[in-house]
Each structure stands twice: as C-alpha cells, then as structure tokens.
Amino acid sequence: MSTRSDRRTRVTVLVALGANVVIAAAKAVGGLAVASPALLSEAAHSVADSMNEVFLLAALRRSRRPPDRRHPFGYGKERFFWSLLAAVGIFVMGGCFSFYQGVEALRGGGAEDLGGYVAGLVVLGVALLAEGGSLLRALYQVRKQGGAGSGLRDPALRTVVAEDGTAVLGVTLAAAGMVLHMVTGQVVWEAAASFAIGALLVYVAYRLGRDARAQLVGEAADPEASERIRALLRAQPEIDSVEALFTMKTGLDTALVAARVDLAPGMDSERVEDVAVRIKQSIADVVPEAEQIFLDVTDHRAPEAREAWESPAATGERGGA
Incomplete structure (x- = not known):
C-alpha cells in the first residue's frame, strides 16, 4: 500500500477520532444526567472507539519503519498488533461495560424521572449524524482503494469501518431502548438495548481480533x-x-x-x-x-x-x- 494510501487512512482515522471524542463526552454527560443505561453504554462504546483510533494511528506510524538488525523483515506486522489491541479495547471497554449497564439497569430499575430523556435522544441524534459522516468517509476510502476486496485489506481502515458501522447501529439501538422506556415506563427496554449493544461489540471485537491473530501468527500470502x-x-x-x-x-x-x-x-x-x-x-x-x-x-x-x-x-x- 502506498504512502498516499496511508495518508488517506490517517485522515480517515483522525476524522473518526475527532467525532468519537466529542460524541463520547456528550453521551457521558447526557447518560449521567438522566441515568440512562443505554446512553451510558453508548458512551463507553465511543470511549472505546476513541482509544482504538489512537492505537490505529500508532499502527500507521510504526508499521512503516524500515528493517534493521533486530527486525530484518521490517515492522509491517505492527499494523496487525495494534489492530489486535483495538479489538481487545472494543471487547473490554465497550462490550463488557455495556453488559454491566444492562445488569445494573435490571437491578436498580433505572431513572424515575424520564424528563431528561428528550435531551438524551437529541444527543443520540447528533451522534448518529457524526458517526454516519465518519462511516461515509471510511466507505469512500474503501471504494477509492479498490472496493471491499482490496480496500479492507488494511486492518486500520477495516477497524474504522467496523467501528463506525457498529456505532451507527448502536446509536439506533440505544435510541430505541430509550424511546420504549419513555413510552412504557419499563427499564427492561433500555437493559435490552444495553445487552444488544454489548453483544454487537463483542462480535465485532471477535471478528477483528480473529483477523489480526491470523496475520500475526504467519498468514500465507494471497x-x-x-x-x-x-x-x-x-x-x-x-x-x-x-x-x-x-x-x-x-x-x-x-x-x-x-x-x-x-x-x-x-x-x-x-x-x-x-x-x-x-x-x-x-x-x-x-x-x-x-x-x-x-x-x-x-x-x-x-x-x-x-x-x-x-x-x-x-x-x-x-x-x-
């Protein structure tokens, strides 16, 4: 992959990082203010994504170092190592915390005052727009680099696409859970949304981790x-x-x-x-x-x-x- 492609990937990762930092802060403030487990699960999701984008930036920089005496075949596999760390981050920071929020919602009953949920839904609406924009940017680069077959060979770009796609679906699940909680007064809907977000993140983490592992242990060429x-x-x-x-x-x-x-x-x-x-x-x-x-x-x-x-x-x- 050329240096130009690396620069485009770096821009894509930076766009996703900027969107996730702002969104994570908004979700966390909104989730704490209204005690919404679904919104807090999405906040943890965005925090995990932000940390992962830092890992991916490190992968882009470190994997291009030239070979030396200790590493005669170069540092290309650093790309896969940092992608594996990103998968672990999604699993631990996103998936596990979402399951925890779902359990806490069922145990504690959730918020009694649902008045602030409107503001929470506004936060999720803004997050949906930001995550959607970041996803469109990533998909545009995939198309520029040859479509799904060639463009998604890069684990950094593949991780951004997976994160942004999961984020769009996660925001939709969180919003559905909050709306159903408001309509029915049953916190079980938000708990279910948290569990669904957690399961989604665990699955994505598993897929990304499996791909990174295959490449780290010595995957054959095409x-x-x-x-x-x-x-x-x-x-x-x-x-x-x-x-x-x-x-x-x-x-x-x-x-x-x-x-x-x-x-x-x-x-x-x-x-x-x-x-x-x-x-x-x-x-x-x-x-x-x-x-x-x-x-x-x-x-x-x-x-x-x-x-x-x-x-x-x-x-x-x-x-x-």
Whole structure:
C-alpha cells in the first residue's frame, strides 16, 4: 500500500477520532444526567472507539519503519498488533461495560424521572449524524482503494469501518431502548438495548481480533499470488519440478516467498546462478509484494550447483540481484 494510501487512512482515522471524542463526552454527560443505561453504554462504546483510533494511528506510524538488525523483515506486522489491541479495547471497554449497564439497569430499575430523556435522544441524534459522516468517509476510502476486496485489506481502515458501522447501529439501538422506556415506563427496554449493544461489540471485537491473530501468527500470502508464483516457476525450462512453495505476509503489502525446486540436469554453476537471479526478478515482477525471495534446490543436485543456487546473488531480499 502506498504512502498516499496511508495518508488517506490517517485522515480517515483522525476524522473518526475527532467525532468519537466529542460524541463520547456528550453521551457521558447526557447518560449521567438522566441515568440512562443505554446512553451510558453508548458512551463507553465511543470511549472505546476513541482509544482504538489512537492505537490505529500508532499502527500507521510504526508499521512503516524500515528493517534493521533486530527486525530484518521490517515492522509491517505492527499494523496487525495494534489492530489486535483495538479489538481487545472494543471487547473490554465497550462490550463488557455495556453488559454491566444492562445488569445494573435490571437491578436498580433505572431513572424515575424520564424528563431528561428528550435531551438524551437529541444527543443520540447528533451522534448518529457524526458517526454516519465518519462511516461515509471510511466507505469512500474503501471504494477509492479498490472496493471491499482490496480496500479492507488494511486492518486500520477495516477497524474504522467496523467501528463506525457498529456505532451507527448502536446509536439506533440505544435510541430505541430509550424511546420504549419513555413510552412504557419499563427499564427492561433500555437493559435490552444495553445487552444488544454489548453483544454487537463483542462480535465485532471477535471478528477483528480473529483477523489480526491470523496475520500475526504467519498468514500465507494471497492464494492467487501463490498460484502465479507456482505457475511462473513451473514454466521455467531450467526447473524440472516445484517441490514446495511457502509464502507469509510480513506486512500489509509485503510478503516472504520461499521455494524448493528440482533443477534440470546439465547446468554448470555459473548458469545456475544466472538462472536463479533471473527467476527471482521474475517473481518480484509478477508479485510486487514479494519483498524477500528465497530459492532452494533439492539435495540430489551436484554440490557445486547447489552452492551457486544458494549464493547471495541468487537468494535473499529483493533488490539484491
């Protein structure tokens, strides 16, 4: 993903952060003033979203650091780590607090004076507009970056879309619970809204956390990219067979490629090295995200050919050829 895309994502995250900070304060004040469990649940939701956007800003900055001695494959996976923290934040600060508010509402009976609920509903109306605007901004960027398939590869952008979409639905649930409480006088409606908001946040946190976990533990590159690499290797006249092909995402738009191949007989060491360099460059051209490419030959090859195949010029990071 380009630096320009990162800048657009940063703007999207900042828009969401600004909206959530203001909304969280308004919801908290309104919820405390009228003792509305649904409104307080939504306040906790917005606080969690605000903290998560701080995590996402850290992810955008730290994941672009260049490789160094301690991290030779770079810091691309920082993007996934901070996204995992954001998922945990949604679960703990948003989901658990919403369940707590629902339980407290059932135990305590809720507010006796519902006069302030009109102001609370106004707060939720403003929040709906702000969250909707932030969601539209995020969806616009997704479309600019290639639609749901490509645009949502970025965990930072995916988290913002999930948070804003959940926020719009959460505000709607909270408003419905408050209105039904006002009409019926039964706090159970607000408790139900709090439980629904909590369940929604836990589900979103689970989905985001599952995706981040898969990428942190070493998820393979896109299957289509792997098939392109395999087809390219099989098409080389110097390769008899592809014994194994391994790929792993090392960042949002970078991957490691390792292939074990059986070479055709009769090549001298110098030709083997030239072939390896050419194949490595071909892989980099076909799959631009292949930042590190390693080629290995099966053991039955002649020792001198194997040594040439594994030389620094024939294997290692892209650009070394």
